[in-house]
Structure formats: C-alpha cells, structure tokens
Amino acid sequence: MxxxxxxxxxxxxxxxxxxxxxxxxxxxxxxxxxxxxxxxxxxxxxxxxxxxxxxxxxxxxxxxxxxxxxxxxxxxxxxxxxxxxxxxxxxxxxxxxxxxxxxxxxxxxxxxxxxxxxxxxxxxxxxxxxxxxxxxxxxxxxxxxxxxGLIVGDGDPSDRFGYWAAAFLRAGDGPVLLPPIEGRTVQVIDVDDLAAYVATAAPGAPVNAIGDVHPLGNVLDAVRDAAGHTGPVVVAPDDWLVAQGVAHWMGERSLPLWLPPEMTGFMTRANAAFRTAGGTIRPVADTITRVVADESARGVDRPRRAGLTRADERKLLAALDAPDPLDG
Missing domain, CATH: 3.40.50.720 (NAD(P)-binding Rossmann-like Domain)
Structure with a gap:
C-alpha cells in the first residue's frame, strides 16, 4: 500500500x-x-x-x-x-x-x-x-x-469565481454590473482536475496547471445562462471603477476576474506541459454548473471574501447611470 x-x-x-x-x-x-x-x-x-x-x-x-x-x-x-x-x-x-x-x-x-x-x-x-x-x-x-492559476469549483473559499454565479442568481431580472470584457480573458483550473493531477503526476520539471484561455465575456455569459439571469448587464469602464474604489481581482468591494488592462499575460499562460504530463481539463461549462448549484445552496447574500454586496452593486449602477454634471 x-x-x-x-x-x-x-x-x-x-x-x-x-x-x-x-x-x-x-x-x-x-x-x-x-x-x-x-x-x-x-x-x-x-x-x-x-x-x-x-x-x-x-x-x-x-x-x-x-x-x-x-x-x-x-x-x-x-x-x-x-x-x-x-x-x-x-x-x-x-x-x-x-x-x-x-x-x-x-x-x-x-x-x-x-x-x-x-x-x-x-x-x-x-x-x-x-x-x-x-x-x-x-x-x-x-x-x-x-x-x-486561479483554482475554481464548488466550495471555493476565495469566493472569486463563485461571485459571478451569486451576482447573476441574486439579480434575477435586475441589472448586473460587469467590468470591461472586450479583449479580456479568463483562465482557470477546476479544483478536482488539479487534485487529480497532484495526487498522481510523476516528478519532473515545473508545470503550469491551468486550463485553456477563454474570452471573459463568453465565460460570464455562460455563468449568466446557467444562473437563469434575465436582466440587463451593464459594463463599466476601467477608470470609472477605479475612481469608485472598486478593487481588481479579489477582496472586499472588488470585481473578481477583472484585471488591470496591462496584465495581458496573467490569464493567458501556456498549459501544453500540463496536458503532456497527463493533466486533464474539463469543460468550463461543467465547472460553472457545479458552482451555480453550490452558490445557490450556500446563499447568494452571505458574507463573501470577494465581490460586491448587492446593495453596493446597486449604488454603483445608479452612479454609473446618473448624468455627469459637467456634461451639457
């Protein structure tokens, strides 16, 4: 044994x-x-x-x-x-x-x-x-x-990927605030795929254990569909979010998965060595299904380690929609 x-x-x-x-x-x-x-x-x-x-x-x-x-x-x-x-x-x-x-x-x-x-x-x-x-x-x-890289799946204590499932679930037919998505990417590894690899992989050179690169907008659309969200999505500019004190990536009052525009390599790393060494990468849609079910079960309004509260999100949406006093 x-x-x-x-x-x-x-x-x-x-x-x-x-x-x-x-x-x-x-x-x-x-x-x-x-x-x-x-x-x-x-x-x-x-x-x-x-x-x-x-x-x-x-x-x-x-x-x-x-x-x-x-x-x-x-x-x-x-x-x-x-x-x-x-x-x-x-x-x-x-x-x-x-x-x-x-x-x-x-x-x-x-x-x-x-x-x-x-x-x-x-x-x-x-x-x-x-x-x-x-x-x-x-x-x-x-x-x-x-x-x-970013490890995701049900039970995730960081609340980063799961935030988006909760945001779409709790909004129902209301609006959801998004960061800029044009040209942005996301790259994740399912916790169970990582656990399987770590438990069985042979010694060798260092390996990037990460999934494939996906457009951020496509992944958020998939989370939205799985959550059954029917309301609008509102994309806020980078500079505006920063000016409002919204943090990148993680932590209190953040928009997870959002990165500074200059970090073009952070979620685009090569994973060929992982695949060659026997690492498996399940479809992101499978992970999303589990995460949406998990967030629904744990409660979409529970205290979180990352993301916005719904109340804070509504305030930001209202401020984004308000006319600029300097215009006209």
Whole structure:
C-alpha cells in the first residue's frame, strides 16, 4: 500500500487531494493543526508547522509521496529539511504568482520568477512561493512543482469565481454590473482536475496547471445562462471603477476576474506541459454548473471574501447611470 503524507489535507484543495489518495487505495496521513477534519479514512497528525517540534510525531516514518501546499516558505523549507530524505517523491503546489512577467501572452514555465523571499522579509505571496519552490527543488529528480492559476469549483473559499454565479442568481431580472470584457480573458483550473493531477503526476520539471484561455465575456455569459439571469448587464469602464474604489481581482468591494488592462499575460499562460504530463481539463461549462448549484445552496447574500454586496452593486449602477454634471 502506498503511504502518502499531505502537509495540510484539511483545506479545500488539500482535502480533495487526500480524498483522491484514499480513493486510489493509498494510506493517507494529514499533518495539520486539526481545526478541520480530513476526509474519512485519513489519519490526522495534529501539529503546528510554525513550532520547532512540528514533525516530531512523524519521526522514523518513510513516505512514498509527500504533498505540500503551504504558502509560507519557512514551513516548506523546514519540512524538506525534516522529511526530504524519507520521501520517495515530493510534490509542491506552488502558484503562477511566482512569475514576474504578467504581460507576455502565452508565457510558459521558463518565464522569469520573482526573487525569492528571505527570512525577515515582509510577506509577499509570490516571493514566498518562489522560496518554497527553491527548497523543494533541492530534492532533484524526486520533486515536482505544480503551478496552478486561479483554482475554481464548488466550495471555493476565495469566493472569486463563485461571485459571478451569486451576482447573476441574486439579480434575477435586475441589472448586473460587469467590468470591461472586450479583449479580456479568463483562465482557470477546476479544483478536482488539479487534485487529480497532484495526487498522481510523476516528478519532473515545473508545470503550469491551468486550463485553456477563454474570452471573459463568453465565460460570464455562460455563468449568466446557467444562473437563469434575465436582466440587463451593464459594463463599466476601467477608470470609472477605479475612481469608485472598486478593487481588481479579489477582496472586499472588488470585481473578481477583472484585471488591470496591462496584465495581458496573467490569464493567458501556456498549459501544453500540463496536458503532456497527463493533466486533464474539463469543460468550463461543467465547472460553472457545479458552482451555480453550490452558490445557490450556500446563499447568494452571505458574507463573501470577494465581490460586491448587492446593495453596493446597486449604488454603483445608479452612479454609473446618473448624468455627469459637467456634461451639457
């Protein structure tokens, strides 16, 4: 029986990876703080990865496969130091945020990365992931670095892709505010496709784990159709949204999937290596169907980590429709 250690295993992605291992007949151990439960059948080892004794409970055990998803470089570095010589292979889930170039369309895994974070640096996600990659790379031919882009699917705690399902569902026959869509693209990876790849892919060169590039307008149209929205859509200009304090991409009072116009490469990266290595990419329509059902079940007006409240959206729509006092 294959022994798999997941450093995590209780989160949204890592829990799905753990379930993949269990479904394949592996013996799965999850090391986590224990605030959430791993999938049924997985062993939970409670530990705080920031603590010096984090890996003491794993002493003397060997692993066929270690999988880590941490975004704290120190956690990854210390895990490699403690467990690296006892792992048959090691997969690290990094991010395409490691890349320093967000403008080149179709960039592949050879694109330049940010400088790695150093101890004592102010936290910066991309730099932390770079430093973590460098630690895992010391394992040589036993290592695989997976760089997903925007991960989407049911249960997504970031609320980014799901925001659009909620926005169209809650509006009914009312208007929905959109960012500029002309010439904009979206590129996502379904959480279950990513989990399947991470659980089974062989070691090798770093891989961009991401789906195909789609026009943003087409994807939002598909979400709108799946949600049954019958009202109008209103597209606001980039400069106007920025002036109104609406944030790009994520976070409070944002329009998810909207990026600054100069970030032409952020959602147009190459995925040929992922496909060649056996990665599968399901139709975006399948993911949208699941996300719309999930958002409906969880509640479209619940507090969210990304997007606009309906009240705020209405205020912006009213302001956009109001005549400019400087005109005429």
């Amino acid at each position: 294959t022994d798999v250690l997941i450093l995590g295993g209780t989160g949204w992605l890592s829990g799905r990876i753990a379930q993949r291992g269990l479904d394949a007949g592996a013996r799965v151990t999850c090391l986590a703080r224990g605030e959430r439960r791993p999938p049924d059948g997985a062993e939970l080892v409670r530990a705080d990865r920031a603590a010096p004794e984090a890996y003491t409970a794993l002493a003397g055990r060997d692993w066929d496969h270690v999988i880590d998803v941490s975004s704290q470089a120190s956690h990854v570095i210390e895990a490699v130091e403690a467990l690296g010589d006892r792992a048959g292979r090691w997969t690290y889930v990094s991010s395409m945020s490691v890349y320093a170039d967000d403008e080149t369309i179709g960039a592949d895994e050879s694109a330049p990365r940010h400088p790695p974070a150093r101890r004592g640096d102010e936290y910066e996600y991309g730099a932390q992931k770079v430093a973590a990659e460098d630690a895992v790379a010391t394992l040589g031919e036993r290592a695989l670095i997976v760089r997903p």
